[in-house]
Amino acid sequence: MNQVAGTLSENAGEQITGMDTDELAEWFECLDDVALRHGDEQVRQLLEALQGRASRLGICRTAALNTPYINTITADDQPDYPGDGAIERRIRSLIRWNAMAMVVRANREHQGIGGHISTYASAATLFEVGFNHFFHARTDDHSGDFVYFQGHASPGVYARAFLEGRLSKEQLENFRRETPRGTGLSSYPHPWLMPGFWQFPTVSMGLAPIMAVYQARFLKYLENRGIVDTSPSRVWAIVGDGEMDEPESVGALTLAAREKLDNLTLVVNCNLQRLDGPVRGNGKIIQELESLFRGAGWNVIKVIWGSDWDPLLAADDDGQLVQRMNDTVDGQFQKYTVASGEFIREDFFGKSPELQALVEDLSDKQLQRLNRGGHDPHKVYAAYRAAVEYEDGPTVILAKTIKGYGLGEAGEGRNITHKQKELNEEELLSFRSRFDVPLDDDEVADAPFFRPEEDSDEMKYLHDRRAVLGGSSPARVDNAPSVEVPPLEDF
Numbered sequence: 001m002n003q004v005a006g007t008l009s010e011n012a013g014e015q016i017t018g019m020d021t022d023e024l025a026e027w028f029e030c031l032d033d034v035a036l037r038h039g040d041e042q043v044r045q046l047l048e049a050l051q052g053r054a055s056r057l058g059i060c061r062t063a064a065l066n067t068p069y070i071n072t073i074t075a076d077d078q079p080d081y082p083g084d085g086a087i088e089r090r091i092r093s094l095i096r097w098n099a100m101a102m103v104v105r106a107n108r109e110h111q112g113i114g115g116h117i118s119t120y121a122s123a124a125t126l127f128e129v130g131f132n133h134f135f136h137a138r139t140d141d142h143s144g145d146f147v148y149f150q151g152h153a154s155p156g157v158y159a160r161a162f163l164e165g166r167l168s169k170e171q172l173e174n175f176r177r178e179t180p181r182g183t184g185l186s187s188y189p190h191p192w193l194m195p196g197f198w199q200f201p202t203v204s205m206g207l208a209p210i211m212a213v214y215q216a217r218f219l220k221y222l223e224n225r226g227i228v229d230t231s232p233s234r235v236w237a238i239v240g241d242g243e244m245d246e247p248e249s250v251g252a253l254t255l256a257a258r259e260k261l262d263n264l265t266l267v268v269n270c271n272l273q274r275l276d277g278p279v280r281g282n283g284k285i286i287q288e289l290e291s292l293f294r295g296a297g298w299n300v301i302k303v304i305w306g307s308d309w310d311p312l313l314a315a316d317d318d319g320q321l322v323q324r325m326n327d328t329v330d331g332q333f334q335k336y337t338v339a340s341g342e343f344i345r346e347d348f349f350g351k352s353p354e355l356q357a358l359v360e361d362l363s364d365k366q367l368q369r370l371n372r373g374g375h376d377p378h379k380v381y382a383a384y385r386a387a388v389e390y391e392d393g394p395t396v397i398l399a400k401t402i403k404g405y406g407l408g409e410a411g412e413g414r415n416i417t418h419k420q421k422e423l424n425e426e427e428l429l430s431f432r433s434r435f436d437v438p439l440d441d442d443e444v445a446d447a448p449f450f451r452p453e454e455d456s457d458e459m460k461y462l463h464d465r466r467a468v469l470g471g472s473s474p475a476r477v478d479n480a481p482s483v484e485v486p487p488l489e490d491f
């Protein structure tokens, strides 16, 4: 149960015009009592019943589709993290480094060859929690998961495959180059150029979300007709928040809910930015998508705030912090990404003495580093687990991230970050230090690829986790039997 239940009635900051505060407090007490004696589900049903009653009285005819701008899964309801957080961070950091190095090196060699650094920088935790704990490979007794990776985050998938030993340094050097088949790496996911690797083409925005719905539906079809046992399979699609503006992205949402596709999880990487600007500067993309998906009948899980915020939310007795989160628009959150801790203290927390008091023990540096949910493996894991366990239909996870996370001055949260392809020596040094990549100062300027020794803890962990999940992903099995074309005279 939510940690605030049982405390709201004593310190309800809300007021209702014309109703005295004692009467309002009684209402809160009743609600707290239902939560304590019966539980979360009964509270939900009670609220629905009240809403229905109000609607019969001719009041509140529209249902609210938005919840407050906080995580759907509270800190109290979050499961323990099953992995080794420290090793996973080291592996993730190496993948971040190699993904960045691949793009930087390719562009040094051939100016203008392109590629993206910032998208994967925002999506790394969303991908890695999946790789370490969820994305199951196809094996003899598991029909395998189907993962649609956000297309322009491809360098991160290649960098992981490099650590796993599936791709060589030479292949990484050939990223985006016209090379003989099998010796290079295609810019974006596509099985045509890499038939044993990518399962699906995804980068034309909108393809992944709509194809994922049809894929999940087809798996159910095969299962329900007893053709193939696809019951262990799950379809995952990790897509951009700007991508959700494509008509294709939203075209099949109601179909997914109507057919109760509980084998489908859509993860929206909400870094609040698209090609060269904000997705919704003056609004909130996560809230907008929440109402869209909930209206279409999906299970919605918001992953907005990282663990750093848990103690602040727990101390937010009168709801002022949540109110401030609700009132702040995406453009302003982007400003905080690039602003100093001092500015955040004044502008975000400076609205009232109560808010200021919440963060008086935090330094400016800590304020600047308060993490977003999509960069916190614990929060991401909790959401993925809840999505997998949900049996009533498809789930969307709306994860708030920072575009260009870790690039600092070189582009973190800045409008130019989508196109960033080169880092100077100073920027490389600070990236190295931020993620503790074990390279000496004099090695960094060259942006070398880095792979730990095969018997290191990181490599053992990396291989062990994939072994538990049936092997490497993505992997495309190219063994579909060909069908013989009947002779023309048969027609």
Ligand SMILES: Cc1ncc(C[n+]2csc(CCOP(=O)(O)OP(=O)(O)O)c2C)c(N)n1
Binding pocket: 118, 119, 122, 152, 203, 204, 205, 206, 239, 240, 241, 242, 243, 244, 246, 269, 271, 273, 274, 275, 279, 403, 418
């Ligand atoms: C249909 C289509 N139109 C335009 C593009 C060009 N394009 C590539 S990435 C991008 C912006 C992506 O923004 P978002 O989906 O938010 O992803 P992010 O990089 O921010 O994670 C655009 C417009 C494309 N790939 N596909």
Ligand SMILES: [Mg+2]
Binding pocket: 240, 241, 242, 269, 270, 271, 272, 273, 274, 279
């Ligand atoms: Mg985006």
